[in-house]
Amino acid sequence: MIKLPRGNTLDLSIMLYDAGGAPYALKEKDSAVFTVKLRDDMSENPIIQKYILPSECGENGELLIHLDPRDTVSLETGYYLYDVAVLIGGRDFYTAVIADTFRILPALGEPEVI
Numbered sequence: 432m433i434k435l436p437r438g439n440t441l442d443l444s445i446m447l448y449d450a451g452g453a454p455y456a457l458k459e460k461d462s463a464v465f466t467v468k469l470r471d472d473m474s475e476n477p478i479i480q481k482y483i484l485p486s487e488c489g490e491n492g493e494l495l496i497h498l499d500p501r502d503t504v505s506l507e508t509g510y511y512l513y514d515v516a517v518l519i520g521g522r523d524f525y526t527a528v529i530a531d532t533f534r535i536l537p538a539l540g541e542p543e544v545i
Contacts, residue, residue, distance in 0.1 A: 432531060433513065436538040438504035440497075445515055447492040447527055454492035457485035460520045465496045467513045467533050478511065479503070494527075506535045 435441050447463075449455040457463060467479035479502050483494050494515065515528040 432534060434534045434536055435498070435503060436536045437506055437508060438500045438538050440499055443496040443498070444489065445494045445496065445528060447494060447517060456490065456492050457483070457488050457494075457517070458520075459485060461485060461518060463494050463515060463517045463527070465494075465513065465515050467511050469511055471512055471530060478506065479513075503535055508535050508537050510534055 433441075433443070443465075445465075447455040447457070462485075463483040465479070465481040465483065466477045468475050468477055479498065481496055481498070483496065487495060489495050496515075511533040512530050513528070513533040514526055514530050516524060516526045518524055
């Protein structure tokens with residue numbers, strides 16, 4: 432589960448592993464996508480969607496996902512779903528994180544006063 436106060440910054444690191452359990456780093460023709468939706472509905476448009484290219488990854492299979500305040504400031508507090516999928520070589524599709532909970536919490540402070 433990811434918990435995030437509405438309008439906050441989040442730097443998320445997700446590790447990828449191959450079928451043998453070894454860390455998998457994205458290669459030149461690979462990509463990954465982080466998607467947040469309200470419901471488990473393929474026809475629903477994503478609320479948040481971040482594409483990650485190999486050049487944006489850490490070492491040893493680490494996907495680096497950055498959410499800035501604009502990504503969540505207008506969202507209602509509550510429960511959403513997220514997943515992380517990987518496209519290998521432009522043809523093989525794998526869901527690395529399967530539909531988990533993404534919770535937007537209320538933010539009681541405002542950045543203007545900090």
